[in-house]
Amino acid sequence: VGLISRGDLIRAFARPDEEIRREIQADVLHGAMWLDPNAIDVNVTSGIVTLEGEVSSEADAELLPTFARKVPGVVDVHSTLTYRS
Numbered sequence: 001v002g003l004i005s006r007g008d009l010i011r012a013f014a015r016p017d018e019e020i021r022r023e024i025q026a027d028v029l030h031g032a033m034w035l036d037p038n039a040i041d042v043n044v045t046s047g048i049v050t051l052e053g054e055v056s057s058e059a060d061a062e063l064l065p066t067f068a069r070k071v072p073g074v075v076d077v078h079s080t081l082t083y084r085s
Helices: 006-013 017-032 058-069
Strands: 040-045 048-055 076-079
Touching: 017 040, 017 048, 017 058, 048 058, 058 076
Parallel strands: 048 076
Antiparallel strands: 040 048
């Protein structure tokens, strides 16, 4: 039993940008969506994720930002993904 401050909660979700980028590449791109992590440019600045590149389908282009938003530490996602079919 104890008190939890706002700072405690923020610290729990504050993560280095590089750690967030690695998790999106490994767990989201490769693990969840079976995409080549090198095919998509993932940039993270202050928790804001930018996704650029081309995926094979419209569904992938829509799902990838949704999955990336669920990664702890992500504040927002900006996507300019295009798709082939």
